[in-house]
Amino acid sequence: MDLNADIIIIGGGIIGISCGYYLSQAGQRVVVVEKASIGTGTSARSFFWANASTKNTDAPYHHLNALGVRLYRSLADHYGAKRLGIHSCGALGIVRASDPVGYTATRDKAARLTALGYPNRWLDNAALRAAEPDLVFPDDTEALFTPDDKIIHARKVMRFFADEIRAKGGILIENCTAQEIRADEDGTITGLNSSLGTITAPKILLSAGPDTAQLLAELTGFDGYSRFPVTKAPGLLVTTPPLSTPRPAHIIYTESGTALQFQPDVGGGIRMGSDETDGLILQDQSPENLRRIGQELLGHVQHFVPGLAAEAETVIDQSALDIGIRPYPADGKTIAGALPGAKGLFVVATHSGITLAPALGKLMAQTIATGTVPDMLHPFGLGRLAGMG
Ligand SMILES: Cc1cc2nc3c(=O)[nH]c(=O)nc-3n(C[C@H](O)[C@H](O)[C@H](O)COP(=O)(O)OP(=O)(O)OC[C@H]3O[C@@H](n4cnc5c(N)ncnc54)[C@H](O)[C@@H]3O)c2cc1C
Numbered sequence: 001m002d003l004n005a006d007i008i009i010i011g012g013g014i015i016g017i018s019c020g021y022y023l024s025q026a027g028q029r030v031v032v033v034e035k036a037s038i039g040t041g042t043s044a045r046s047f048f049w050a051n052a053s054t055k056n057t058d059a060p061y062h063h064l065n066a067l068g069v070r071l072y073r074s075l076a077d078h079y080g081a082k083r084l085g086i087h088s089c090g091a092l093g094i095v096r097a098s099d100p101v102g103y104t105a106t107r108d109k110a111a112r113l114t115a116l117g118y119p120n121r122w123l124d125n126a127a128l129r130a131a132e133p134d135l136v137f138p139d140d141t142e143a144l145f146t147p148d149d150k151i152i153h154a155r156k157v158m159r160f161f162a163d164e165i166r167a168k169g170g171i172l173i174e175n176c177t178a179q180e181i182r183a184d185e186d187g188t189i190t191g192l193n194s195s196l197g198t199i200t201a202p203k204i205l206l207s208a209g210p211d212t213a214q215l216l217a218e219l220t221g222f223d224g225y226s227r228f229p230v231t232k233a234p235g236l237l238v239t240t241p242p243l244s245t246p247r248p249a250h251i252i253y254t255e256s257g258t259a260l261q262f263q264p265d266v267g268g269g270i271r272m273g274s275d276e277t278d279g280l281i282l283q284d285q286s287p288e289n290l291r292r293i294g295q296e297l298l299g300h301v302q303h304f305v306p307g308l309a310a311e312a313e314t315v316i317d318q319s320a321l322d323i324g325i326r327p328y329p330a331d332g333k334t335i336a337g338a339l340p341g342a343k344g345l346f347v348v349a350t351h352s353g354i355t356l357a358p359a360l361g362k363l364m365a366q367t368i369a370t371g372t373v374p375d376m377l378h379p380f381g382l383g384r385l386a387g388m389g
Pocket residue numbers: 010011012013014015016033034035036037038039040041042043044045046047048049050051176177178179207208209210211215233234235236237273323324325326327349350351352353354355356
C-alpha cells in the first residue's frame with residue numbers, strides 16, 4: 001500500500017467518520033483507517049438519543065450538544081430524515097409530583113433549559129396521557145417535553161458519511177490496524193505505519209473511542225499516554241424483538257424512582273437501558289447475569305408499557321442483550337483538539353458521541369483545515385488536561 005493523504009483518521013466510529021465527512025466537504029483528501037469494519041465499535045451499541053436536554057448545567061457543553069442536535073436537523077432537511085435514519089420524536093422526562101425532590105429538580109432543569117434557549121414544555125398528567133395514549137402512568141405523573149431530542153439510527157448516518165467521503169475521493173480502509181505514528185525529530189507528523197503498510201500525511205486525527213489512551217501510548221511509543229484521562233464505562237442495552245402491541249411514541253426517561261430510558265427501536269421493538277443496571281454489570285458480564293439484569297429492566301419498563309407485560313415471558317429470550325463500552329473522559333466532557341507537543345496530531349474522545357458527532361465533525365474540520373480553533377471548541381481542548389497544558 002502506497003497512499004498519500006491530507007489527513008489520516010484512525011477509527012471509523014461515528015466521531016471519526018463524521019470528522020471525515022466535514023473534512024472531505026472542506027476539500028481535504030481523507031484516509032480513514034479502521035481495524036475492524038466501519039461503525040461496529042461503541043457507535044453501534046448506544047442508546048442513540050441525540051439531545052442537549054440532559055446536559056444543562058455547563059453552558060459550553062450544552063451548546064456543543066445543541067449544535068449537534070441542530071446539525072442533525074439540517075442534515076435531515078437537506079438529505080432526507082429517512083435516508084439518514086433521523087427520527088425527530090422528542091423526549092419525555094417523567095416525574096411524579098409525590099416525589100418532591102425529583103419534581104423540584106426537574107422543574108429547575110426546565111428553567112435552566114429555557115435560560116439556555118433549548119426548546120421545552122411542561123406537560124401535566126392529561127397532556128402526558130394525550131402524548132402517550134398507549135402507555136400507563138400513575139395519576140400524579142407529569143413530564144418535561146424536549147421536542148428537539150431525536151433518535152439517531154447511527155448505522156445509517158455512518159453509512160451516509162462514509163458514502164459522502166468516498167464520493168469526494170476519500171478512502172476508507174477496513175481491517176487495517178494503526179500501529180505507529182511517524183514523525184520528524186521536531187514532532188512534525190509525516191504519516192502512519194499500519195498493518196497494511198505506510199500512509200503518508202502531514203496530519204493525523206485519532207478517534208479510537210474507548211481505546212484512546214492505550215492507542216495513544218502504543219502509536220507514539222510514549223507510555224505516559226496510557227494515563228490519558230479517558231476510561232472505559234460499560235453499559236447494558238436491551239432491545240426487544242418486534243412487538244405486536246403499541247410502543248412508546250417518544251424517548252422516555254424517568255426523573256423519579258428507578259432510573260430508566262426506553263424508546264421505540266428501529267427494528268419494531270423497544271430499546272431500553274438504565275444507569276442503575278450499568279453499575280451491576282461492572283463485575284459480572286456472564287450471560288446469566290446479563291439475562292437476570294435484562295429481565296429486571298424489562299420488569300421496570302412493563303409498568304409503563306402494558307403490552308410488554310403480556311409478552312414478557314417470551315420477550316426476554318428473544319431480546320438482544322448488548323454491552324457497549326463508553327469512552328468516558330475524566331471530567332465527563334469532550335476532549336477535542338491538537339495534542340500539545342506534536343505538530344499535526346489531533347485527538348477526539350467523548351461520551352455523548354452520537355449527539356456530538358456532527359458538531360465535533362464540523363468544528364474539528366475547521367480546526368484541522370484552517371489551523372484556527374472555533375470559539376465553541378476552546379473549552380474542550382487538551383490544554384485543560386493535567387500534564388498536557
Ligand atoms: C450503553 C451506551 C449508551 C449510550 N447512549 C448514548 C446516547 O443515547 N446518546 C449519545 O449521544 N451517546 C451515547 N453513548 C455514547 C456514544 O455511543 C459514544 O460516545 C460514541 O459511539 C463514541 O464514538 P467513537 O467514534 O468515538 O468510538 P467508536 O464507535 O468505538 O469508534 C472507534 C473506532 O476505532 C477503532 N480502532 C480502535 N483501535 C484502532 C486501531 N489501532 N486502528 C484502527 N482503528 C482502531 C475501533 O475499531 C472503532 O471502530 C452511549 C454509549 C453506550 C456504551
